[in-house]
Amino acid sequence: MFLPLLLALAAASPRAETERVGTLFPSVPLEGLAQSPAGAIEEYAGRLVLIEFFAYW
């Protein structure tokens, strides 16, 4: 019963690419902040922050 719904949602998912624009960036604790004088991500408030999700592979 759910399959048509799931297929429709999956097909619609490319729209998710821009759906967060205009929303507040979530406040989630991050671990091991390195190479930064900041103690926590909250200390970047007021700055333009470029965040890139990456992996070593």
Next chain:
Amino acid sequence: MPHLNELDEQYRDKGLTVLALTSEGAKRTEAWIEAKGAKFAYAYDRGGLAKQLGVRGIPASFLVGPDGKIVWQGHPSGVNDALVTKHLEGALTKPLYEWDGAAKKIKSAFLDGQFGKALAEAAKLAEKDPFGEEAGRIVRQVLESRVASLEAAIEKGDVLTAYEGSKALAKGLKGLPEQERVEAITKRISKDKELRAQMKAQEKVLKITAETPRRKKECDAQMDALKKLLKGKEGTFVGGQIEAKVLELFQLKSRLQF
């Protein structure tokens, strides 16, 4: 990744902070960071931030404005000088962690969510140092952004975010005009049976999906519970959240071996 080093160097003093996030292990990440000569800040996402943002593939980038709102998202290849300079206006050239002397009191209050106190300290500093005005401007900007975001949340049906966010924010708004706006949100929810029911449903979604399934039958169990919860909520915000979670579980189930 070299582009991040370049952007960091070129725009750091103009208000840009570069932050790379990974959910991979520290050992291999640290080795990679060193091998690539990365100089920018990085951290580990162990709290599901990427998932919360709907990140479906790596690499993925987000540009967050000085008021805390996302102004752009996409593939890193889309980040260029034009995009960065477009959004630099109003960004602090002196980051919070460099605030010293009297500005430290503003920073401390601000990070504690004590916006009233932060603005009072900023006004005091502004009497002898123009930096107080800039500090006050940023505090106001972030506050307005948070309040507007909570008002938008309740309008689109995200009652739980509106309620919890308002309760947390209200604590530091004593005497500010924003206090009334935020308290109006919690009052409205407390008095509205339908809004409270939606919030309860959102809490139930979180409870059902608290543990990430490791087996197909665990995915099935969560999907069944969500399917029951969805009845009568189609087309609502929480209904959309349930449908998105079901899709996530369906995709996860297809990747699990057992």
